Amino acid sequence: MTLIHLVKKELYHEIRAKESIISMVVFGTSVILLFSFAFNATPAEFARFLPGLMWMTFLFISILGLLRSFSAEKEMDAYAALLSSPVDRGSIYLGKLFAFWIFLLFAQLFILPLFMLFLNLDISAYPLMFVGLVMVTDWAIAAVGIMISGMGLRTRMGEVLVPVLMFPLMSPVLIAATKVTHTIVSGQNLSGTNFWMMILFTFAVVFSATGYLTFGAISEE
Amino acid sequence: MDYFNHKGNVALALVTLAMVLTGLWLIIFVAPLIPEQEWAQRIFYYHVPLAWNAFLGYMGVLAFSIAYLVTRKPKWDIYALSAAETGTVFCLLILITGPIWAKPIWGEAWTWEPRLTTTLILFLVYVGYFMIREFGGPYERSSRYAAVLGILAAVDIPLIYFAVDFWAPQVQSHPQRDMSAHSSTVLKIFLFSLFTFTLILINMYKYRVHVATLELKNLEETHV
Amino acid sequence: MFKGYFIAVIVAVWGVLLSYLGIVRTKENKARRKREKP
Numbered sequence: 001m002t003l004i005h006l007v008k009k010e011l012y013h014e015i016r017a018k019e020s021i022i023s024m025v026v027f028g029t030s031v032i033l034l035f036s037f038a039f040n041a042t043p044a045e046f047a048r049f050l051p052g053l054m055w056m057t058f059l060f061i062s063i064l065g066l067l068r069s070f071s072a073e074k075e076m077d078a079y080a081a082l083l084s085s086p087v088d089r090g091s092i093y094l095g096k097l098f099a100f101w102i103f104l105l106f107a108q109l110f111i112l113p114l115f116m117l118f119l120n121l122d123i124s125a126y127p128l129m130f131v132g133l134v135m136v137t138d139w140a141i142a143a144v145g146i147m148i149s150g151m152g153l154r155t156r157m158g159e160v161l162v163p164v165l166m167f168p169l170m171s172p173v174l175i176a177a178t179k180v181t182h183t184i185v186s187g188q189n190l191s192g193t194n195f196w197m198m199i200l201f202t203f204a205v206v207f208s209a210t211g212y213l214t215f216g217a218i219s220e221e
Numbered sequence: 222m223d224y225f226n227h228k229g230n231v232a233l234a235l236v237t238l239a240m241v242l243t244g245l246w247l248i249i250f251v252a253p254l255i256p257e258q259e260w261a262q263r264i265f266y267y268h269v270p271l272a273w274n275a276f277l278g279y280m281g282v283l284a285f286s287i288a289y290l291v292t293r294k295p296k297w298d299i300y301a302l303s304a305a306e307t308g309t310v311f312c313l314l315i316l317i318t319g320p321i322w323a324k325p326i327w328g329e330a331w332t333w334e335p336r337l338t339t340t341l342i343l344f345l346v347y348v349g350y351f352m353i354r355e356f357g358g359p360y361e362r363s364s365r366y367a368a369v370l371g372i373l374a375a376v377d378i379p380l381i382y383f384a385v386d387f388w389a390p391q392v393q394s395h396p397q398r399d400m401s402a403h404s405s406t407v408l409k410i411f412l413f414s415l416f417t418f419t420l421i422l423i424n425m426y427k428y429r430v431h432v433a434t435l436e437l438k439n440l441e442e443t444h445v
Numbered sequence: 446m447f448k449g450y451f452i453a454v455i456v457a458v459w460g461v462l463l464s465y466l467g468i469v470r471t472k473e474n475k476a477r478r479k480r481e482k483p
Contacts (some may be wrong), residue, residue: 147373151366156356164352165370168345169377172384179388199384206376214369217290220362222473245455261447264454271458310465317461318454325447425465432469435476 006095020068024061024107031057043120051181062141066149093215101142125187136200137177143207150218224431237420244417261325268318270418278308286371298364303429309347335386346374
């Protein structure tokens, strides 16, 4: 019951403040434009790098969004208020995770069409698989991200620490997501992607569990 | 040094020193000289034990971090910190010896070979671990955060390894091939070297624990 | 053949290990000096 309330609280805050989603969409769009100018390549040449660029873009905008995911708590020290309520720490983590997952998906809803328009992203071969991939990868990003930003929140150099900590930890996710996207975009047989999807699922599950168990230690006063 | 007041530590250090010297003698005079690779192949007797023991160190970080989060006793945090530092020194050495080994064998110093790439990622993760200890604020908090990160890092290791391994299937390295070609002597010297580096790790770890305990005592006394 | 590379590895490994020991030793001295000051 409380989990739903926690998620709702996050969603209401976002709908009011619109911080996370707007920053993510705007930054994502800028990145796409910069890629187009910087590489100046033909569509065929670009196709090789598109999966990697796309996921790097999503990783970058996630950092941005994550830095904002605790902004409500920073102001007026609402954090202390949240912690003093009889809510299980793990649920706070899951609530923020689920909410951020939704924000990221929502932002991608705006950014993916831009990838298709400007950089010729073509998922027509396996559209459902692509959606599934995005959902699982976003969850993996959120699972680690909420933990790391929870720590970065009260740390000197928090904004620097979040990307520094996240990027190496997320490398398996980046590799796996890029490999699957590449298969989808080039229309090849999907059988090779089982291994990568396994990596993504394992990552998502293991880190969600770890986050649930350790968020208490992260959020203590 | 205070550390050597304890007889056990002196004995351990002397045994380790003896093994290091013996090991070097074995590698230089006893190990078979493999055709085509010759002296470069002998790097394997240092490079691979470093890798196995770095992994041992990081498993220690995992265990000690969990213990610290559960019990909140500072000694576990000291063990975790010491294991992380010594493990990362070994990690750095893998990244240094790897390219030196690769250059004569493969022609290029860095070939994005899966194991070395995994080690590089791991090294970056643990640099983050030390950054959070440095910038994480008061000891009560930074030690907790470090423990969480220590757990995240260790849990990530197999995922990083499998992802990187399948990411670059065309780049293979076979230290095992050399082992089977001249099995007995090579294997024995390798195991000797492996054990020697484990002792080196333990010595470094114990000394670091000794000093960290002192540092923590200072910290606690200034706060009282 | 390749003797140079082998020597480089030995020197690098012991160089780094002894440097680390030196760093820890410096930390120890710093910690001891702090304890002597009242």
